[in-house]
Amino acid sequence: MGWNHPDISLEEMMKLIKGFVDILILTSGYQSSGLLAHWDSDNIKRAFQWALFFEKVFRRLSSLDVYQESIEELDAALFEMTSHPSFPQGLAHLSSATLIRARGFMLEHLLHNLPLRDSHLRAVLTAIIEMDLSDLSQTKHDCLNAYLNSLTLQNRNCMRNLITSSPDVTTNVETEKSGSGNFTKLAIQELFRRQSSVSCISSIEEAVDVLSNAVRHSSWTESDCSLLGEQTNENLPALLHISANNFLCRNQNQRADALVDVVSWNRWKSRAVLYFLDTRTIRLVSGSSLIFSGTNAQWGKVFEQLNFSEKSSNNDLHEAIELLLLGCIASRWNCIIEHLMSVSYDSVTISKQYHVLANLVFGKSQSFHQKEGTIKSKEGDILDYLMGLLGDKIHLLWKSSPALVAISLPSWSTLFRLYLSELETQFKGNPSTMRCCSCIQDRNEHKDCELAERIWCLYIFHACGSQTIHGTCDA
Known part of the structure; x- marks a missing residue:
């Protein structure tokens, strides 16, 4: 039987819903061009009138058995619309059930956009108060006093909830079914939800800052090594002091080298952990998760709009x-940090670490790499795009963090092998596009330079516990 509403066809309803989607997109606070979307109270009231229209229509459809097939056909049409590659991912769950609570859905988007500017909040509250007053004026002689009494009652309920436990931030079903009023109550609920979210985010950021500071202050520095040597001498028994000094003198260079290796290990480890815990990095991870949650066509369009060229800013490209x-590692974030924190000191030389990596990568057959590559389809698509962006x-x-590059490039990828080959070129002192250290020119061994750090990062992620990071966490 399909769609059988007497007053409107399915095609006309879908056109109206698409118009509503356009309104919802603007409630994010931005236009499709990326410019700020400015809302005044009049436009907000018009948007709510649209929301109220959909609530009434779909409430009636869902309440009558005769329209159940109409609802099913509409949901099928909505699913087809939301599945389109260009459809906004933030609205991908749009359905008839969503449109039954269209006002609450509209408020979510109006009040949860970032940043919530004062002018925007003022416009939303003005529109809400005016609409509720208008609704009350139809049934109450003194609508203003009735509104204030209702607001006072809601304030008491909120304070009671705050004292006893936590505010009820769920959407009130009775409010949604009570007609055109109660915009204020819906707004209060959404503002509490936003406040709760902001509070959680602030708490997490503070905790991450504390953890970052702890990692930063616990790093083992060269001064710590000197102090260790002094303490060793001071604690030796007097009878052994002379012989111990002779031993220390004979082995001074060897002992110093060993301790510097420990210092480098801890410094690189701390630097990697601090990068992953940095507020900027966490925000970028959140952004990349959102971008790559869409289809290839969607996130590809995002990067195409950045329009990289020779005239583009290097900072933008980086x-x-x-x-x-x-984007390659967002789903493994926790496992990566846990792995970094669990890695303990290993006295393997940088040269040995490189050879382990070379055997790990170049020792595998091409068919093995192809098999692994097909398993990581999303990751592979991102890496393919990155390959095209980098070119030669x-x-x-x-320019990126050594730890980030190391964990983001899977050993089966072409980009990993190219990166490792470039490391080999610099490790052996062969001509290269750039030189990240002067060890070869100074005839020094790669111990505490950027090249050594990049090899070390690859080693701890791909040779030490790689199954934990690349296996379990992806499941």
Whole structure:
């Protein structure tokens, strides 16, 4: 039987819903061009009138058995619309059930956009109060006093909830079914939800800052090593002091080298952890998760709009590379940090670490790499896009955190092998597009330089517990 509403066809209803979607997109606070969307109280009231229209229509449809097939056909049409690659992911769950509570849905988007500007909040509250007063004026002689009494009662309920437990931030079903009024109550609920979210985010940021400071202050520095040597001498028994000094003198260089290796290990580890816990990095991870939650066509369009060219800012290009790298690991964030924190000191030399990596990668057959690559389809698509963006400028990866590059490039990827080959070129002192250290020119061994740090990062992520990071966390 399908759609059988007597007053409107399915095609006309879908056109109206698409118009409502356009309104919802603007409630995010931005236009499709990226410019700010400015809302005044009059436009907000018009948007709520649309929301109220959909509530009434779909409440009636859902309440009568004769329209159940109409609802099913409409949901099928909505699913087809929301499945389109260009449809906004934030509205992908749009359905008849959503439209039954269209006012609450509208308020969510109006009040949860970031940042919530004072002018925007003022316009929303003005529109809500005026609509409730208008509704009360139809049944109450003194609508203002009736509104204030209702507001006072809601304030008492909110204070009671705050004292006893937590505010009830769920959408009130009775409010939604009570007609055109109660916009204020819906707004209060949404503002409490926003306040709760902001409070949680602030608490998490404070906790991350505390953890970052703890990691930063616990790093083992060269001065710590000197202090260790002094304490060792001071604690030796007097009878052994002379012989111990002779031993320390004979082995001074060896002992110093070993301790510097420990210092480098801890410094690199701390630097990696601090990068992943940095507020900026966490926000970029959140952004990359949102971007790559869409289809390839959707996130590809996002990067295409950035319009990279030779005239583009290097900072823009490097941030795009960072976003792409973060997109490869966003789902493994917790496991990566846990792995970093669990890695303990290993005296393997940088040269040995490189050879372990080379055997790990170049020792595998091409069919093995192809098999692993097909499993990581989303990750592979991101890496393919990154390959195209980099072209023959693999050295641009040197602008990103060594730890980020190491964990983002899976060993089965072509980009990983190119990156490792570039490391080998610099490790052996062969001609290269760029040089990240002067060890070869100074005839020093790679111990405490950027090249050594990049090899170390690859080693701890791909040779030490790689199954934990690349296996379990992806499941």
